[in-house]
Amino acid sequence: MAAVLVVEDDQFVRSALIRHLTDASHTVRSVGTALEALREVAHVRFDLVILDLGLPDLDGSEALKMLRGITDVPVIVATARDDEREIVRLLNAGADDYLTKPFSVEHLSARMAAVLRRARPAAGAVPPSTVLRVGGLAIDPLRREAELDGVRLDLTRREFDLLAFLAGRPGVVVARKELLAEVWQQSYGDDQTIDVHLSWLRRKLGETAARPRYLHTLRGVGVKLEPPRAERTP
Ligand code: CA
Numbered sequence: 001m002a003a004v005l006v007v008e009d010d011q012f013v014r015s016a017l018i019r020h021l022t023d024a025s026h027t028v029r030s031v032g033t034a035l036e037a038l039r040e041v042a043h044v045r046f047d048l049v050i051l052d053l054g055l056p057d058l059d060g061s062e063a064l065k066m067l068r069g070i071t072d073v074p075v076i077v078a079t080a081r082d083d084e085r086e087i088v089r090l091l092n093a094g095a096d097d098y099l100t101k102p103f104s105v106e107h108l109s110a111r112m113a114a115v116l117r118r119a120r121p122a123a124g125a126v127p128p129s130t131v132l133r134v135g136g137l138a139i140d141p142l143r144r145e146a147e148l149d150g151v152r153l154d155l156t157r158r159e160f161d162l163l164a165f166l167a168g169r170p171g172v173v174v175a176r177k178e179l180l181a182e183v184w185q186q187s188y189g190d191d192q193t194i195d196v197h198l199s200w201l202r203r204k205l206g207e208t209a210a211r212p213r214y215l216h217t218l219r220g221v222g223v224k225l226e227p228p229r230a231e232r233t234p
Pocket of ligand 1: 009010053
């Protein structure tokens with residue numbers, strides 16, 4: 001069972017998808033334009049997005065890029081083009097998988113199951129849950145839940161991974177390169193990706209770069225997470 005956002009402008013394809021996904025006991029929301037999709041993912045947390053690349057308002061890869069700017073939700077792109085270079089480009093642009101239209105519901109189900117499996121590691125693959133506590137933060141890596149002062153934080157997958165990684169080594173300055181490798185599983189990339197996610201995380205923690213509480217950026221060095229000064233035990 002997953003919360004799925006279907007982004008598809010073709011009424012016929014859209015209702016077929018909704019019917020199939022609902023039958024498979026997923027919860028579905030659907031929109032017909034990229035801008036509506038962006039608005040949805042900014043407000044609702046989905047487990048998966050199925051993104052048609054031929055939308056009326058934005059080019060599909062443009063839509064994907066903008067989507068990636070706000071969320072790490074797994075995205076399966078549905079493309080009419082069976083063009084290998086285009087598909088490689090989309091996967092590089094952040095798509096988790098793709099489907100070439102027309103596709104069967106069986107094919108869609110199989111791709112969805114694989115993407116969801118990757119996004120949510122199997123319970124057996126994760127070590128027994130140890131809740132990480134740093135000041136008022138409590139992070140449960142197994143349940144993938146984080147709280148600040150008892151209030152549940154609504155984090156994206158990447159924000160959660162970033163927070164959990166830093167909370168696992170409180171007070172330790174982690175280099176950007178290490179964050180890229182450990183959280184993004186990339187050996188290279190630009191610092192902006194990290195900075196953007198850090199600023200979102202910061203906002204959700206209710207702090208700013210100018211007045212940090214938990215998240216401290218050391219220019220040119222890296223980032224560390226530690227309890228706010230007043231809450232530190234002597
Ligand atoms: Ca279309």
